[in-house]
Amino acid sequence: MLSIRQLSLTYADGTQALRDINLQLPHGMVGLLGPNGAGKSTLMRTLACLQTADKGDIQFNDIDVIKQPMALRQKLGYLPQYFGVYPHMSCRVLLQHMAILKGLNDKTSQKHQIDSLLELTNLTAVANKAVSTFSGGMRQRFGIAQALLGDPKLLIMDEPTAGLDPAERERLHSLLVNISQEKLILLSTHIVEDIENLCPYVALINEGQIVESGAVQQLLLPLQGKVWQSPVQPATQCLLLSKGYRFGQPLYRLFAEQSPCAGAIVVEANLQDRYFFELAHRGATDVA
Numbered sequence: 001m002l003s004i005r006q007l008s009l010t011y012a013d014g015t016q017a018l019r020d021i022n023l024q025l026p027h028g029m030v031g032l033l034g035p036n037g038a039g040k041s042t043l044m045r046t047l048a049c050l051q052t053a054d055k056g057d058i059q060f061n062d063i064d065v066i067k068q069p070m071a072l073r074q075k076l077g078y079l080p081q082y083f084g085v086y087p088h089m090s091c092r093v094l095l096q097h098m099a100i101l102k103g104l105n106d107k108t109s110q111k112h113q114i115d116s117l118l119e120l121t122n123l124t125a126v127a128n129k130a131v132s133t134f135s136g137g138m139r140q141r142f143g144i145a146q147a148l149l150g151d152p153k154l155l156i157m158d159e160p161t162a163g164l165d166p167a168e169r170e171r172l173h174s175l176l177v178n179i180s181q182e183k184l185i186l187l188s189t190h191i192v193e194d195i196e197n198l199c200p201y202v203a204l205i206n207e208g209q210i211v212e213s214g215a216v217q218q219l220l221l222p223l224q225g226k227v228w229q230s231p232v233q234p235a236t237q238c239l240l241l242s243k244g245y246r247f248g249q250p251l252y253r254l255f256a257e258q259s260p261c262a263g264a265i266v267v268e269a270n271l272q273d274r275y276f277f278e279l280a281h282r283g284a285t286d287v288a
């Protein structure tokens with residue numbers, strides 16, 4: 001269990017990136033969903049002890065994260081949004097280098113662990129190639145391999161699927177599901193679909209505040225039977241959740257107690273509806 005209480009962080013230029021964050025996160029896959037600039041990376045870096053909060057407490061199982069950052073680091077795997085690699089270092093050598101930094105000094109167990117992580121991330125065949133020559137998907141899989149060194153109990157992943165093609169995204173999803181046993185995996189993204197596919201639990205963040213959190217199914221309940229899809233924007237008052245397109249034709253998703261216009265059909269509510277519903281209530285999208 002990861003418990004965050006009253007966490008706040010303001011950058012030197014006065015940007016209030018985290019405002020009184022309170023969260024109780026269970027084990028398994030947890031999604032952190034929010035628009036650009038919501039504070040996802042700031043929260044991730046603060047949880048990973050790479051930034052210091054101005055105020056608040058973080059507890060991971062029996063570790064007081066603010067007071068015992070070294071104890072947390074031994075249980076932590078972190079995949080940052082962007083990471084650089086040494087230009088000529090092979091995948092295996094880079095993993096060896098990172099294993100030493102993580103304190104995995106015993107050569108035999110280090111080799112055993114690196115071999116199994118290469119296997120798990122499907123990188124065995126390219127273990128001797130320079131990581132700088134890897135494609136985006138291979139690089140992300142390398143990022144996961146390095147994050148998994150030392151068998152961390154808390155895995156923090158900042159936008160792990162950004163820039164991946166559908167096949168690589170799918171591969172990454174099954175990898176994450178396979179490793180999610182007995183770990184807390186906190187995954188940040190603005191791709192709602194990633195969270196729907198992977199996470200039973202989600203926290204929605206906007207402007208540095210948690211606007212909603214809970215089991216995904218529970219969060220959708222209040223919207224069921226009230227989300228309508230229509231090819232035209234109704235003239236009556238109702239909440240516009242989103243305007244998308246299908247085959248180049250507009251498609252409106254609306255929140256209304258009753259049918260908002262002729263031709264509107266009731267559809268199953270999804271996490272994207274809930275996400276836009278929350279943003280709309282905070283004035284970030286239009287109300288039709």
Ligand SMILES: Nc1ncnc2c1ncn2[C@@H]1O[C@H](COP(=O)(O)OP(=O)(O)OP(=O)(O)O)[C@@H](O)[C@H]1O
Pocket residue numbers: 011012013015016017034035036037038039040041042043190
């Ligand atoms: N080093 C910094 N100094 C000042 N402001 C910062 C700094 N880093 C981030 N910010 C600001 O803090 C806020 C939160 O940024 P953050 O990167 O945490 O958001 P995010 O949700 O991860 O965004 P994205 O999805 O675009 O990566 C934004 O307003 C951002 O401009």
